[in-house]
Amino acid sequence: MAADALMSDLERLYPPKRLLRAPVQLAPYESDALTAFRTRPLAVVLSETQDEVIETVRLCHKHAVPFVARGSGTSLSGGSLPLAEGIVIALNRLNHILTLDPQTRTALVEPGVANLAVSQAAAPHGLYYAPDPSSQPICTIGGNVAFNSGGAHCLKYGMTANHVLGIKAVLPDGEVVEMGGDSLEGVGPDLAGFFVGSEGLFGIALEITLRLLPVPEMYRTVLASYSSLGAAGDAVTNVVASGLLPGALEIMDRLAIQAAEASVDAGYPKGAAAVLIVELEGERIQVEAEFARLLTVIESTGADEVRVAQDAAERARIWKGRKGAFSAVGRLSPDYIVQDGVVPRSHLGEALARIEELSAEYDLRVANVFHAGDGNLHPLILYNGREPGALERAEELAGDILRLCIQLGGSITGEHGVGVEKLAYMPEMFNETDLAVMGELRAAIDPLGLANRGKMLPAGDAPALHAHGPHPLEKAGIISRE
Amino acid sequence: MNNVMDVINAERIEDVQAAMQEPGDARLRIRGGGSKTALSTPRAGERILDLSRLSAILEYEPGEYTFTALAGTPIRKVEAALAEHGQYLPFDPPLAGAGATLGGTVATGLSGSGRQRYGGVRDFLIGARFVDGQGRLVRGGGKVVKNAAGFDLPKLMVGSLGRLGALVELSFKVFPKPAAYATVETRFVSLDQAVDAMVSLSAAPLDVEALDLTPDAEGFVIWARLGGVADVLDERAERLRAFLDGGHILTGEEERAHWRTAGDFAWLPADASLIKVALTPAQVAALEKRLPGPGDSPRRYSVGGALAWLAWQASISDLDAILTDLNLPGLLILGDGQPALIGRRPDPVYLDRIKRTLDPAGRLLKF
Numbered sequence: 001m002a003a004d005a006l007m008s009d010l011e012r013l014y015p016p017k018r019l020l021r022a023p024v025q026l027a028p029y030e031s032d033a034l035t036a037f038r039t040r041p042l043a044v045v046l047s048e049t050q051d052e053v054i055e056t057v058r059l060c061h062k063h064a065v066p067f068v069a070r071g072s073g074t075s076l077s078g079g080s081l082p083l084a085e086g087i088v089i090a091l092n093r094l095n096h097i098l099t100l101d102p103q104t105r106t107a108l109v110e111p112g113v114a115n116l117a118v119s120q121a122a123a124p125h126g127l128y129y130a131p132d133p134s135s136q137p138i139c140t141i142g143g144n145v146a147f148n149s150g151g152a153h154c155l156k157y158g159m160t161a162n163h164v165l166g167i168k169a170v171l172p173d174g175e176v177v178e179m180g181g182d183s184l185e186g187v188g189p190d191l192a193g194f195f196v197g198s199e200g201l202f203g204i205a206l207e208i209t210l211r212l213l214p215v216p217e218m219y220r221t222v223l224a225s226y227s228s229l230g231a232a233g234d235a236v237t238n239v240v241a242s243g244l245l246p247g248a249l250e251i252m253d254r255l256a257i258q259a260a261e262a263s264v265d266a267g268y269p270k271g272a273a274a275v276l277i278v279e280l281e282g283e284r285i286q287v288e289a290e291f292a293r294l295l296t297v298i299e300s301t302g303a304d305e306v307r308v309a310q311d312a313a314e315r316a317r318i319w320k321g322r323k324g325a326f327s328a329v330g331r332l333s334p335d336y337i338v339q340d341g342v343v344p345r346s347h348l349g350e351a352l353a354r355i356e357e358l359s360a361e362y363d364l365r366v367a368n369v370f371h372a373g374d375g376n377l378h379p380l381i382l383y384n385g386r387e388p389g390a391l392e393r394a395e396e397l398a399g400d401i402l403r404l405c406i407q408l409g410g411s412i413t414g415e416h417g418v419g420v421e422k423l424a425y426m427p428e429m430f431n432e433t434d435l436a437v438m439g440e441l442r443a444a445i446d447p448l449g450l451a452n453r454g455k456m457l458p459a460g461d462a463p464a465l466h467a468h469g470p471h472p473l474e475k476a477g478i479i480s481r482e
Numbered sequence: 483m484n485n486v487m488d489v490i491n492a493e494r495i496e497d498v499q500a501a502m503q504e505p506g507d508a509r510l511r512i513r514g515g516g517s518k519t520a521l522s523t524p525r526a527g528e529r530i531l532d533l534s535r536l537s538a539i540l541e542y543e544p545g546e547y548t549f550t551a552l553a554g555t556p557i558r559k560v561e562a563a564l565a566e567h568g569q570y571l572p573f574d575p576p577l578a579g580a581g582a583t584l585g586g587t588v589a590t591g592l593s594g595s596g597r598q599r600y601g602g603v604r605d606f607l608i609g610a611r612f613v614d615g616q617g618r619l620v621r622g623g624g625k626v627v628k629n630a631a632g633f634d635l636p637k638l639m640v641g642s643l644g645r646l647g648a649l650v651e652l653s654f655k656v657f658p659k660p661a662a663y664a665t666v667e668t669r670f671v672s673l674d675q676a677v678d679a680m681v682s683l684s685a686a687p688l689d690v691e692a693l694d695l696t697p698d699a700e701g702f703v704i705w706a707r708l709g710g711v712a713d714v715l716d717e718r719a720e721r722l723r724a725f726l727d728g729g730h731i732l733t734g735e736e737e738r739a740h741w742r743t744a745g746d747f748a749w750l751p752a753d754a755s756l757i758k759v760a761l762t763p764a765q766v767a768a769l770e771k772r773l774p775g776p777g778d779s780p781r782r783y784s785v786g787g788a789l790a791w792l793a794w795q796a797s798i799s800d801l802d803a804i805l806t807d808l809n810l811p812g813l814l815i816l817g818d819g820q821p822a823l824i825g826r827r828p829d830p831v832y833l834d835r836i837k838r839t840l841d842p843a844g845r846l847l848k849f
Contacts, residue, residue, distance in 0.1 A: 101764075102685060103681050103762075103763060103764055104762040104763060104764060105684060105685060125685065126685060126686075126687070127685060147630065148630045150628060150630070154627070155547070155627055155628070156600070157600075158601060158605050159628065159630070161637060162601055162604075162605045171831075171832070175831055177831050177832045179828075179829060179832065181760070181811075183760040183761055183762050183788050183789075184597070184760075184788035184789070185593070185597075185602065185760035185761075185785065185788050185789045186591060186640075186641055186760055187591070187641065187758065187759075187760050187811035187812060187813045187825075188591075188641050188642075188643070188811065188813075188823060188827070188828040188833075188849070189638055189639070189640070189642040189643075189645075189646065189828065189833065190591065190604050190637045190638065190640040190641055191638070191828065191832055191833065191836075193604055193634060193637030193638070193640065194633065194634055194635075194637045194638040194836075196634060196637070197630055197633070197634045198633055198634075201633075214685050214686060214687045215687060216687055217687035237545060240545055240547070241544075241545060243568055243658040243661075244658070245657055282687070282689050283687060283688055283718065285714045285718050285721070286689065286710045286711060286718060288714075289710075289711040289713060289714045293711075342624075342626045342628050342629060343626070344543070344548075344625070344626055345545060345546055345547075346543060346545050346546060371628070374626070374627045375626055375627070375628065376628045409625055410624070410626050410629075411624045411626055411629040411630075411631050412631050413629070413630045414626075414629060414630060415628065415630050416630065417631075418630075418631055418632070422631075426631070426632070429631055429632070430631075430632055431621070433618050433619065433620060434620055434621050434622070434632070436618075437614065437618065437620045437635075437839075437840070438632055438633050438635075440839045441633060441839050441840075443839075444835040444838060444839040445832070445835055445836075456632070456633075
């Protein structure tokens with residue numbers, strides 16, 4: 001009933017070609033990059049203006065129909081998974097960079113703007129937008145804001161929340177609010193910061209003020225190979241202890257290296273058990289001085305081979321192997337789950353050893369590609385979805401890894417968010433009071449629980465596991481999982 | 483000074499919880515080191531909840547670049563512990579010399595000049611435990627530098643002024659401290675030139691750690707600070723001086739003293755209030771036009787013009803009117819005036835919903 005009434009209201013708001021209801025039109029919206037979960041929504045609206053979004057949210061509130069906001073659908077935690085009794089508000093067409101002010105070093109953007117488009121627009125001014133999730137060519141700022149997306153440079157530069165200064169949002173009951181502003185500094189509670197990472201539960205960001213940084217004058221990138229994963233981990237400890245602050249510190253294990261080599265020919269040393277990528281960036285004079293020190297440190301770590309990128313092309317090649325590693329590993333197996341747990345850096349070795357044991361116990365291959373600088377693991381658990389029980393086994397293994405991260409004092413998610421995927425682990429990370437308070441805050445902001453219902457906070461209906469295989473965009477090589 | 487009945491000295495987290503649950507109409511004003519007098523001095527009908535005894539560094543593993551401490555821990559104590567391992571809090575927490583604590587720094591949302599390079603207190607706080615107005619002990623965030631699980635309650639606590647809860651335990655990210663510093667001091671005759679120089683420098687890839695502007699009787703001075711490898715610092719400082727078309731290079735104790743004095747507001751006249759204003763470099767000129775001469779009302783623009791510290795001797799309502807006119811938010815830090823928040827106020831719609839959830843009975847101060 002409510003749904004029918006909403007549909008007739010939506011028909012007045014949207015032309016038929018922007019109100020999708022036919023199964024064939026809805027199919028692409030049934031899942032995001034967490035393809036194991038799939039649900040067909042009642043309808044999808046393709047909003048083109050902020051007013052349309054606001055009006056749509058108000059109509060959902062009036063009829064008490066839940067809604068899910070969606071950008072490019074690259075969430076790895078099922079963050080934009082639809083509800084069967086709800087609608088999807090697609091925001092890709094709200095893709096305008098409204099202003100880009102080189103003087104304040106800010107960009108005011110709509111939620112559907114792609115992450116990389118911000119840096120491209122800022123480039124003529126010598127500026128860029130720092131958070132760089134692997135899906136950055138297509139993932140949207142709106143989605144980045146909702147899930148506090150990260151990337152490879154979080155230790156030094158932080159996550160999305162550290163680069164959002166202001167947000168204009170429509171709350172789930174249709175009220176429009178402004179938080180923060182265009183100053184780097186704020187007065188009063190950091191409401192814009194609190195909105196970031198709320199996984200869509202606090203409403204929809206309509207305009208976001210982003211902080212831009214000067215493009216570093218110089219990058220120096222080194223790749224070192226090791227005969228064991230543990231040795232690469234020790235090297236990270238040495239680099240960190242040396243007092244250097246690299247922009248990126250990344251490790252890939254043997255399986256990931258082989259996959260990357262087979263797929264993008266990044267020129268990684270053949271037969272290495274692990275490679276470590278370290279990148280320094282900043283003012284030329286300073287970076288040159290630090291890089292000399294970095295090489296001394298790396299030489300002391302027993303690396304089998306050390307390669308220094310001599311130019312931008314060689315640097316790009318090293319990064320191509322790293323950023324393409326996930327989809328490359330995906331080609332080794334019909335299906336995989338990518339996990340996102342975080343451990344304190346000093347426990348990296350322990351965590352990796354335990355993951356190796358678990359891999360043997362469950363008889364499932366696990367490839368490791370991770371942000372060593374911030375302890376953010378990305379184990380890829382390979383399985384065959386056509387094999388009965390394989391997905392469940394892979395999920396169990398993933399769960400064991402998340403519990404391990406909690407035990408070691410880390411987190412269940414570094415940058416992908418809880419979504420639907422990690423709902424079950426929230427009570428292991430937070431106690432009852434913490435979760436009750438989060439639930440009450442959510443209820444205060446969204447009394448009807450309409451905005452992205454069923455995500456982040458346990459209690460929603462557990463969504464069903466379905467199907468298998470990579471996201472269509474991933475198959476096409478447009479996106480990759482980080 | 484205060485009637486002993488009006489102060490609750492918390493020795494343990496449980497004492498903070500009990501204080502929130504005690505019956506009574508008096509609202510609780512949270513105090514740490516008491517270094518921000520405008521915010522820690524009780525008014526009629528209030529009780530002080532003093533957290534200065536909740537002071538200890540609980541976990542510090544230098545290799546992690548993180549530490550966890552009780553909220554009443556003085557900044558100076560933290561800085562000393564970090565310095566033993568060559569690390570620091572890069573946002574230069576202000577008023578450290580006056581006894582500022584971690585909790586007070588977060589609750590007021592104050593960052594100093596070092597904010598320019600890597601961000602402010604909001605960017606380095608990674609986890610928080612606080613007691614809400616119902617006496618519940620709540621945790622948000624975590625102890626690792628990267629974490630996206632749950633609502634970002636630590637961010638909500640930044641700048642919350644003890645009105646949403648009492649912070650009891652905080653986790654921070656830290657960085658290796660530069661081995662050496664140098665500062666270029668350059669004088670400008672016109673404000674426009676000085677602001678232009680600041681804007682260009684902020685957008686240049688020179689990695690300045692701090693970038694401040696002080697007006698004086700003869701014009702305007704820019705203070706640009708570099709930090710890094712000692713061997714190449716002279717070369718970088720010369721490059722920076724050339725970028726600013728000249729100036730004087732400060733090093734050693736003279737250099738350190740300059741920034742220490744700035745962060746402790748030693749330049750503030752004895753009877754003046756101190757107000758923080760958040761703005762953009764483009765708004766500096768409009769604010770300057772409305773303020774009295776720098777001799778009467780000294781001030782310092784920081785973070786490349788994103789932050790202003792104003793000394794104010796006239797009535798606070800006059801400044802409130804000026805800031806409201808300019809649509810700028812301000813916060814009283816030192817002095818006995820009120821209200822705490824002046825100029826542009828936070829959006830009440832959203833904030834009221836949060837306040838009612840965490841403090842339904844009004845145990846804590848109103849915004």
